[in-house]
Amino acid sequence: MTRLSFARMNALSPWMLTLCLLGPVLPAAGAASSSDEAPLLQAGSCSVEGLMAQIRQGLGSTSEAYKNYLRRLLNESAVLLPASELQAAFERETDPALAEHLAAALVARTERGLESSAMDAVARRALGDANPAVRAATVRALRRTGALERTGELYERLVRDSSPEVRQEAARNLIEDNREVYGGRDNRATDAAVMAAANSTDPQVTAQILGQLETGAVGAGAARKLEQLLRSDAPEIRGAAAMALGGVPASEMGSARESLLGMYRDETEPGVRKAILESVARLGFSSAVPELQRLRGVDPSLAPEIDAWIHVLGMNHQEWSLILREKQRLQQAR
Template sequence: MTRPFLPMNVLSTLALTLGLLSPALALAEPPAASSEAPTLERGTCSVEGLMDSIRRGLHSKSEAYKQYLRTLLRESAVNLPLAELQAAFEREYDPAMAEHLAAALVARTERGLEPEAMQAVAKRALEDRDPALRAATVRALRRTGALERTGDMYERLVRDSSPEVRMEAATNLVQDNLHVYGGHDARAADTAVAAAAASTDPKVTAHILGQLMTGEVSASSARTLEQLLGSDSAEVRAAASTALGGVPAAQMASARQSLLGMYRDERDPGVRKAILQSIAQLGFSSAVPELRRLRGVDPSLAPEVDAWIQVLEMNLQDWSLIQRAKQRLQQAR
């Protein structure tokens, strides 16, 4: 008899399922020896019951199991009483547990239920006295639709007194833009740019702008990025330069002029490298004459300019291909 063939994706799913369930089974008390079959009893899913399981599970060494419990609570949230869930969240002061409960509340709003569930999480992220709890609730909003449902929350969070909270908010903005909106939502990109500009923490601003996909930003946001080129922080100037490299076609000419004008006066080598990259990204092969004119401004960066010129003259039509070609060129040197 021929053995049935299981595709690798099925095997992987089975392995993952068993891996997630085995710690849960390990927590259960073994059944007492009995000659009679156990009687099945109807049970109900409660907030307290789930929270007790999660509290015990937090002591597990298995990260997969901890993620399983978080997913279990989030998926169960739609069937739990909102009042009980929200009350449990509001009286919880352990950051890890609060994050689990916050994620469950957010899941209710994400599933089309009460908008006030997510608002309760946003309120605590902004107002709780404990910065660890604020940071935990911010994490619970990650990779969700919170960006478009919470008004100016992120502009306020990036000005939080806690560096941890500020950076968690910055990470949310980057990941939401990429994983929720695919980098192609103008409102999401503009919200991130506005928050970056509102921040007075250079690390936060640079974290957002250095990783943000800006292909859909508005003309107003593009102007904001150009203004950030004048920041006192080299880290911010480099990140703003990088962000300008991806702006929409309608904003490209202005971005190129701003970057070209800035290069000659800039003194930080890292910022200059970011400017060169964005000039290349904005112009592709048409940027070659501009790069040649900049070559003598900083002799130490002449090899960097030459590398961009060599790659752009290959006439590749995709930015990711250009980046890989330049990386290979540098590795070969």
């Protein structure tokens, strides 16, 4: 019985899927990681139950690479499997790990242009399953997909889930989808993330989303929402909203700058004030120097922070990443 490397198994995937469609039984094939041996993968007839039996067995392996391979195999097989059987298997599965695999396969069908009802079934269970572990696993299956475009206000509801785990998974989806799927350049993804963050009743979730969000494509409505969040009772939300406003597009810069400068004098938290200073610097580059100089006397304890920004902005770098790097170097040297 031959054991195959993961590279060989990956190369054989299209061949295995063809055989899966035709239905013959192959000799067993397996894979080994550097630290342990994965269970043998039995390639047989293409059925939901057959594949799930293999995955159920494979989840007992300590090889993460092997488990990821099984998930990929199920996703690739999803287009060949009867949609009704796949959805039925998903709806009756109670094990969170297996539910996540099945949810990912259903999402893959929609992503490949098949029925949109598959994505809808996943969204319904993410919202309504009685087990929070299953809800969280189902949310993970939506990560780095086009779910934001197809599920309406799903995330505005997920961030209000009673389970902290579900809320955290939803936040991670919004952050990673914004960056990895849309590259921070699609206002639909950015605006959906902002509105979900604003709708959350968990200050940590709101701050987590806004603090890591790329806002270069944010729309006017979402930008106004960020400005409103500058007045939140929670300092972590005010700081995250201030940081998010520093990355808005040119059309929103004037309003964002005015809101940040107006907030600085009333703010009492030093950490939030530092976030405001950074965003003012990011919005204006060298043109922000006069504004920063006018803020210098508001809080004498932050005068060194303002001086540091004025110093690095005076270097006339044209890339924010370079300005930020010089600022960090200056801090480390002190």
